[in-house]
Amino acid sequence: MLELKDVTVSFPLTDGGTVTALEGMDLSVNRGELVALVGPSGCGKSTALNVLAGQVAPARGQALVAGEPVKGVPPGVGYISQADTLLPWRTVLDNVALAMELRGVEKARRRDVARGLMEKMGLGGFENSYPRELSGGMKKRAAIARVLAIDPTVLMMDEPFAPLDALTRQRLQDEILTLWEATGCTILYVTHDLTEAITLADRVVLLSQRPGRVVGEYPIDLPRPRRVMDVKFSPRFVELEKTIWQDLRRELTGGEVAP
Numbered sequence: 547m548l549e550l551k552d553v554t555v556s557f558p559l560t561d562g563g564t565v566t567a568l569e570g571m572d573l574s575v576n577r578g579e580l581v582a583l584v585g586p587s588g589c590g591k592s593t594a595l596n597v598l599a600g601q602v603a604p605a606r607g608q609a610l611v612a613g614e615p616v617k618g619v620p621p622g623v624g625y626i627s628q629a630d631t632l633l634p635w636r637t638v639l640d641n642v643a644l645a646m647e648l649r650g651v652e653k654a655r656r657r658d659v660a661r662g663l664m665e666k667m668g669l670g671g672f673e674n675s676y677p678r679e680l681s682g683g684m685k686k687r688a689a690i691a692r693v694l695a696i697d698p699t700v701l702m703m704d705e706p707f708a709p710l711d712a713l714t715r716q717r718l719q720d721e722i723l724t725l726w727e728a729t730g731c732t733i734l735y736v737t738h739d740l741t742e743a744i745t746l747a748d749r750v751v752l753l754s755q756r757p758g759r760v761v762g763e764y765p766i767d768l769p770r771p772r773r774v775m776d777v778k779f780s781p782r783f784v785e786l787e788k789t790i791w792q793d794l795r796r797e798l799t800g801g802e803v804a805p
Contacts, residue, residue, distance in 0.1 A: 707737075
């Protein structure tokens with residue numbers, strides 16, 4: 547469903563030089579698979595996501611969604627970024643309904659769907675509020691609801707739960723799992739949280755230090771249906787976390803791992 551083939555991405559620097567974020571990166575995500583990208587800070591995880599989302603054009607190589615070359619934002623793709631992307635002049639309800647509006651969904655229908663999602667996200671009662679009146683975590687929940695409203699066939703997420711408190715994060719992780727199980731959509735997401743990656747994913751993909759490339763892939767064989775509190779203390783979870791963390795630490799330390 548998602549492919550990067552020998553992708554290299556470089557960005558210009560203010561001094562006239564360039565920095566290479568990805569170099570010769572290959573990645574494949576199967577239809578209906580839930581894959582997490584992890585790696586050192588600045589290794590190109592978000593860049594890889596943005597190439598597949600049509601936000602960044604590679605200098606070399608090819609990005610494919612459902613077998614088609616990526617040219618602009620692919621249809622059927624929902625994207626949840628790190629940034630606060632709510633429109634400050636629209637109410638929270640109208641922000642959640644925005645993607646449906648752009649797709650021509652009738653007003654009453656999109657508002658009903660938006661209200662239902664806001665209730666699920668714990669935002670009931672804030673329909674007529676504005677983003678400036680919400681906490682950072684509430685804004686993130688509204689942004690997630692806006693993407694889920696369009697029933698995406700592919701969902702890309704960049705640190706979607708980072709600004710949330712622990713209880714809200716766990717609830718939304720379970721909500722994402724429920725969505726994925728119900729719809730079979732393909733999910734690729736970036737996270738710095740190894741525990742989160744193992745809890746949610748079918749497969750964890752480890753990137754190297756910049757310039758990023760895939761240096762490890764780890765099938766997550768924990769049973770499904772899966773919920774956060776059901777798996778994170780299991781012996782197999784601990785084993786997987788230790789294995790991936792050792793390889794991640796090697797990347798963080800340039801191959802040297804303290805005993």
